[in-house]
Amino acid sequence: MTDVSIENQQLQAKYKITSMFYDILDYPWERQYKKWRPNLLKEVRGKVLEAGVGTGRNLQYYHSSAKVTGMDLSKEMLKIATKRGKSAQCEFHPIHEDATSMKSIPTDSFDCLVSTFLCCVMPDHLQPLAIKQFERVLRPGANFLLLEMVYSKNIAIRRKQELFAPFVQKVYGARFDRNTLSYIEQSSLLKVTKTYFLKEDVYLVIEGKCQK
Numbered sequence: 001m002t003d004v005s006i007e008n009q010q011l012q013a014k015y016k017i018t019s020m021f022y023d024i025l026d027y028p029w030e031r032q033y034k035k036w037r038p039n040l041l042k043e044v045r046g047k048v049l050e051a052g053v054g055t056g057r058n059l060q061y062y063h064s065s066a067k068v069t070g071m072d073l074s075k076e077m078l079k080i081a082t083k084r085g086k087s088a089q090c091e092f093h094p095i096h097e098d099a100t101s102m103k104s105i106p107t108d109s110f111d112c113l114v115s116t117f118l119c120c121v122m123p124d125h126l127q128p129l130a131i132k133q134f135e136r137v138l139r140p141g142a143n144f145l146l147l148e149m150v151y152s153k154n155i156a157i158r159r160k161q162e163l164f165a166p167f168v169q170k171v172y173g174a175r176f177d178r179n180t181l182s183y184i185e186q187s188s189l190l191k192v193t194k195t196y197f198l199k200e201d202v203y204l205v206i207e208g209k210c211q212k
């Protein structure tokens with residue numbers, strides 16, 4: 001068995017349990033995130049791939065013309081997303097798929113890739129694999145939009161994050177020290193056009209275009 005499949009199995013096992021409480025556990029943070037999601041997604045149109053769709057928290061904010069394919073490694077998370085997708089305005093197709101391989105997804109098939117809090121969950125050494133897949137499945141000129149959390153440079157904020165870090169890793173498999181932006185910057189096909197923080201220097205948005 002490869003490293004990828006072992007790590008994915010561990011993550012699937014974690015999310016089998018986490019999915020039962022995800023929306024409740026995440027509620028204190030989601031109160032903030034739900035203020036950001038509409039703005040983040042308001043320009044997103046066309047065929048959209050949402051990688052790591054989770055319980056489908058973004059779905060209600062997509063424009064009615066968007067055709068969203070929501071991918072997740074966890075069947076249990078997808079099941080919740082599927083329910084949520086029924087009341088969304090956009091078209092929604094859930095798929096059980098791994099972002100590091102995307103075997104069922106044809107090349108050049110999406111106008112936009114969206115991913116919120118996926119890469120902070122994905123181990124660093126798997127991220128270049130997922131980025132290769134983002135490059136492959138996006139059509140030339142397609143957009144991408146990622147939201148991730150990172151460690152702050154402010155000592156007081158960082159101390160709070162360090163306090164939460166063991167919980168966040170145990171429950172979600174997420175970490176604040178992933179190097180997602182630098183992996184994307186190493187891509188020759190994904191061009192970062194804008195980065196900004198939604199709150200303090202913690203919630204990082206990475207936007208760009210696929211140039212192939």
Ligand SMILES: C[S@@+](CC[C@H](N)C(=O)[O-])C[C@H]1O[C@@H](n2cnc3c(N)ncnc32)[C@H](O)[C@@H]1O
Pocket residue numbers: 011015051052053054055056057058071072073074077097098099100115116117118121122172174
């Ligand atoms: C922290 S949740 C974020 C959910 C959602 N995007 C949100 O904003 O609330 C991360 C999600 O990514 C999924 N995930 C992790 N690794 C993945 C992979 N390799 N391929 C697809 N999904 C993955 C997890 O199963 C989980 O549902």
